[in-house]
Amino acid sequence: ASYVALSGGVGGAKLALGLCDVLDDPARLTIVANTGDDFEHLGLKVCPDLDTLTYTLAGLANPETGWGRAGESGAFMEALGALGGETWFFLGDKDLAIHVERTRRLRAGESLSAVTAALCARLGIQAHIVPMSDDPVPTVVETPEGPLAFQHYFVRERCRPKALGFRHEGADKARASSAFLDALATPDLGAVIICPSNPYISIDPILAVPGVRAALTACEAPVIAVSPIIGGQAVKGPTAKMMAERGIAPSAAAIAEHYDGLIDGLVLDEADSHGHDDDRAHGRSRLSPVPCSRLPRESA
Numbered sequence: 564a565s566y567v568a569l570s571g572g573v574g575g576a577k578l579a580l581g582l583c584d585v586l587d588d589p590a591r592l593t594i595v596a597n598t599g600d601d602f603e604h605l606g607l608k609v610c611p612d613l614d615t616l617t618y619t620l621a622g623l624a625n626p627e628t629g630w631g632r633a634g635e636s637g638a639f640m641e642a643l644g645a646l647g648g649e650t651w652f653f654l655g656d657k658d659l660a661i662h663v664e665r666t667r668r669l670r671a672g673e674s675l676s677a678v679t680a681a682l683c684a685r686l687g688i689q690a691h692i693v694p695m696s697d698d699p700v701p702t703v704v705e706t707p708e709g710p711l712a713f714q715h716y717f718v719r720e721r722c723r724p725k726a727l728g729f730r731h732e733g734a735d736k737a738r739a740s741s742a743f744l745d746a747l748a749t750p751d752l753g754a755v756i757i758c759p760s761n762p763y764i765s766i767d768p769i770l771a772v773p774g775v776r777a778a779l780t781a782c783e784a785p786v787i788a789v790s791p792i793i794g795g796q797a798v799k800g801p802t803a804k805m806m807a808e809r810g811i812a813p814s815a816a817a818i819a820e821h822y823d824g825l826i827d828g829l830v831l832d833e834a835d836s837h838g839h840d841d842d843r844a845h846g847r848s849r850l851s852p853v854p855c856s857r858l859p860r861e862s863a
């Protein structure tokens with residue numbers, strides 16, 4: 564069988580790496596990356612989630628941050644700061660290379676899908692990392708102080724402003740990447756896995772691309788989400804904060820509710836199975852807990 568995973572950055576990349584480990588042939592896995600975090604910075608096209616997936620699967624990721632590269636140096640940033648340039652978004656000396664090369668190829672007319680495939684091949688990655696779309700769909704965060712571009716909210720402001728909502732700019736005109744749609748249309752598709760990424764800022768942008776929801780509900784394969792909430796806390800990052808700001812108590816059941824109508828199952832921690840049973844009692848019985856042992860595994 565083949566598999567499709569929908570992923571954001573650091574949290575999703577860890578599951579993607581695990582999926583590669585359990586598959587005999589990682590080339591059967593297509594990982595669709597959120598590109599709502601992408602932005603142009605210092606004249607360069609930066610795609611954080613694509614790069615986090617790329618570095619993680621290539622074994623090059625920085626183990627402390629989860630993003631950027633291991634063994635990184637900051638001479639460029641230091642020199643830029645001395646010149647009065649913008650340093651709130653850290654671009655390491657090695658990491659800089661991927662932004663420069665991607666920007667060059669995009670300007671030469673290649674699609675983001677083509678550039679990503681070429682760079683992943685160069686780094687020896689067997690799984691297919693594909694952008695959700697070749698069209699820009701930048702996430703804009705609505706805050707009491709006005710709208711903020713995603714990285715300005717996330718990195719520069721450290722998620723401090725209350726997030727009133729998220730807009731996926733350009734989503735109405737965007738087209739899903741052909742590699743994404745082709746992977747969903749594969750006849751032997753075994754499962755679609757929604758990684759334990761932030762539902763609002765990592766998965767919703769993918770679902771906002773026209774045709775994606777329809778393709779997911781139409782496919783025969785089960786769509787299984789892995790909860791990013793364990794015991795009322797986010798595995799990583801500001802997911803619980805964002806849920807609280809929307810008046811939603813962070814729980815695995817709330818994640819099931821968020822993906823209601825889309826998923827066939829939710830992988831959750833034993834710590835959360837009690838809340839989930841409560842949820843089932845309230846009439847959402849088709850969302851049954853899926854034991855982790857039933858995660859996709861190639862039959863021997």
Ligand code: FO1
Nearest residue numbers: 572600610611614615630631651652653718
């Ligand atoms: N996250 C930060 O918190 N601070 C940074 O300076 C930063 C730089 C950065 C550079 C390249 C890259 O691929 C990712 C980077 N990230 C940084 C992570 C990025 O902001 C992600 O969008 C978030 O982690 C959300 O997924």
Ligand code: CA
Nearest residue numbers: 779780781782
């Ligand atoms: Ca379905």
